[in-house]
Amino acid sequence: xxxxxxxxxxxxxxxxxxxxxxxxxxxxNLVRALIGLxxxxxxxxxxxxxxxxxxxxxxxxxxxxxxxxxxxxxxxMLTRAPGGEAGHESLRPRMGLRELLSVASGLLPAVILAGIxxxxxxxxxxxxxEVPLAxxxxxLTGPYVLxxxxxxxxxxxxxxxxxxxxxxxxxxx
Amino acid sequence: MIAQLTAWLMHPLGHMxxxxxxxxxxxxxxxxxxxxxxxxxxxxxxxxxxxxxVGPQGLLQPVADAGKLISKQLATPEGADRLMFWAAxxxxxxxxxxxxxxxxxxxxxxxMDVNLGLLLILAFSGLNSLALCLAGWGSNNKYSxxxxxxxxxxxxxxxxxxxxxxxxxxxxxxxxxxxxxxxEQTRGLLSWNVFxxxxxxxxxxxxxxxxxxxxPFDLPEAESELTAGFHTEYSGMGFGLFFLAEYSYMVIxxxxxxxxxxxGWDGPVxxxxxxxxxxxxxxxFVMMWFRWTFPRVRFxxxxxxxxKWLIPLGLLNLVVTALxxxxxx
Numbered sequence: 001x002x003x004x005x006x007x008x009x010x011x012x013x014x015x016x017x018x019x020x021x022x023x024x025x026x027x028x029n030l031v032r033a034l035i036g037l038x039x040x041x042x043x044x045x046x047x048x049x050x051x052x053x054x055x056x057x058x059x060x061x062x063x064x065x066x067x068x069x070x071x072x073x074x075x076x077m078l079t080r081a082p083g084g085e086a087g088h089e090s091l092r093p094r095m096g097l098r099e100l101l102s103v104a105s106g107l108l109p110a111v112i113l114a115g116i117x118x119x120x121x122x123x124x125x126x127x128x129x130e131v132p133l134a135x136x137x138x139x140l141t142g143p144y145v146l147x148x149x150x151x152x153x154x155x156x157x158x159x160x161x162x163x164x165x166x167x168x169x170x171x172x173x
Numbered sequence: 174m175i176a177q178l179t180a181w182l183m184h185p186l187g188h189m190x191x192x193x194x195x196x197x198x199x200x201x202x203x204x205x206x207x208x209x210x211x212x213x214x215x216x217x218x219x220x221x222x223x224x225x226x227v228g229p230q231g232l233l234q235p236v237a238d239a240g241k242l243i244s245k246q247l248a249t250p251e252g253a254d255r256l257m258f259w260a261a262x263x264x265x266x267x268x269x270x271x272x273x274x275x276x277x278x279x280x281x282x283x284x285m286d287v288n289l290g291l292l293l294i295l296a297f298s299g300l301n302s303l304a305l306c307l308a309g310w311g312s313n314n315k316y317s318x319x320x321x322x323x324x325x326x327x328x329x330x331x332x333x334x335x336x337x338x339x340x341x342x343x344x345x346x347x348x349x350x351x352x353x354x355x356x357e358q359t360r361g362l363l364s365w366n367v368f369x370x371x372x373x374x375x376x377x378x379x380x381x382x383x384x385x386x387x388x389p390f391d392l393p394e395a396e397s398e399l400t401a402g403f404h405t406e407y408s409g410m411g412f413g414l415f416f417l418a419e420y421s422y423m424v425i426x427x428x429x430x431x432x433x434x435x436x437g438w439d440g441p442v443x444x445x446x447x448x449x450x451x452x453x454x455x456x457x458f459v460m461m462w463f464r465w466t467f468p469r470v471r472f473x474x475x476x477x478x479x480x481k482w483l484i485p486l487g488l489l490n491l492v493v494t495a496l497x498x499x500x501x502x
Contacts, residue, residue, distance in 0.1 A: 058296045066299025
């Protein structure tokens with residue numbers, strides 16, 4: 001019973017991810033494409049839930065769905081082309097080759113990765129129980145402290161860069 | 174029969190279904206109660222009786238309002254993105270049910286005892302700003318779009334002090350489970366977190382007023398400038414769902430504030446549930462009181478309050494809390 005529900009949930013999330021990804025690439029309307037992206041992010045959050053990592057799943061929803069995609073939305077609203085209709089990207093008629101190349105470039109890494117995983121995958125582990133939040137924190141500040149600090153340095157640099165860009169533009173006006 | 178029923182309720186699935194049904198009923202009734210309360214509070218603050226004609230003391234007024242809303246035609250504006258336009262009110266309302274699940278109304282009366290309950294509420298309540306964006310964008314109306322742009326800037330900015338103030342309490346308790354946090358505060362009045370974290374409570378309450386788009390932070394729907402902001406184009410239950418969602422989010426933030434800071438169900442004599450509800454509706458009353466006391470802030474003031482005051486104060490509060498915990502232990 002439990003296995004069946006899990007498989008059904010897996011299928012649902014997979015469908016959500018694929019459908020969302022397709023919508024993100026195919027929709028002419030930028031906002032609809034963004035909705036596709038959000039669907040994909042939701043699907044990934046669901047996958048985290050299935051892997052007994054609810055903390056990651058909720059963080060995915062909180063950060064990516066609640067904040068990042070909302071910021072992308074804001075960017076779309078601010079960058080409407082003068083004269084053109086907002087949120088529409090012109091799609092040139094020369095479609096065939098572009099479609100083919102994009103499918104190829106998308107499938108290539110997927111095929112390679114899938115091949116490696118199929119060939120050398122370790123047997124599936126029994127589902128672990130949820131890792132308590134405190135242990136997660138200990139891991140981040142213990143064995144992985146260097147990676148943790150490096151990520152925060154990257155974020156600080158990005159933030160400083162954003163402030164710098166903002167100031168320069170203000171001077172120009 | 175009753176034994177069977179309790180056995181079914183003890184099963185996690187049965188418990189969850191019962192909880193969801195109870196939550197939906199509560200959300201509906203709560204909408205009616207808060208509409209009446211809002212109009213009466215507004216009336217008395219402005220020295221007029223408020224709704225008076227329908228039913229004794231106007232008690233049936235919200236029922237009449239609801240009947241009117243339900244029976245109205247649903248119109249889609251010309252040139253609107255039909256899919257997004259109608260997805261928005263649903264997306265605004267749907268997460269409400271999930272947000273109610275981890276709230277501990279009393280030690281027994283908790284929808285679902287989740288270890289990450291606080292995070293669950295914060296994550297899913299963030300979807301509301303997305304819904305406002307969709308509503309503003311899909312309406313094909315400049316007022317709606319302006320309202321949506323304001324909603325985004327406001328929601329993203331005020332989420333940070335909200336998280337910072339919540340984190341301070343989570344640090345102290347060492348848990349994100351709302352039931353555990355509330356349980357920790359049942360050792361007398363002085364163990365309530367509002368006395369140990371007064372600054373965090375202040376920041377949380379101000380940020381949550383802003384997150385629920387209540388006055389004085391109601392810029393996304395500012396009637397005097399934007400007609401009705403993001404829900405200008407919505408008629409009937411499209412508007413009704415936004416309205417219901419707003420009132421439900423008010424209850425959610427006040428319930429979280431009660432569980433985090435005001436001792437949850439703690440109180441003498443009466444059973445816990447009544448104390449919890451009394452504190453929640455007390456906080457909601459304060460929110461309504463705000464609405465008729467403070468004028469609406471300007472947009473630059475709104476962002477300045479957040480970035481220059483609330484966030485630095487929240488960070489300071491967090492650092493001091495961490496330091497105190499380190500020193501005490």
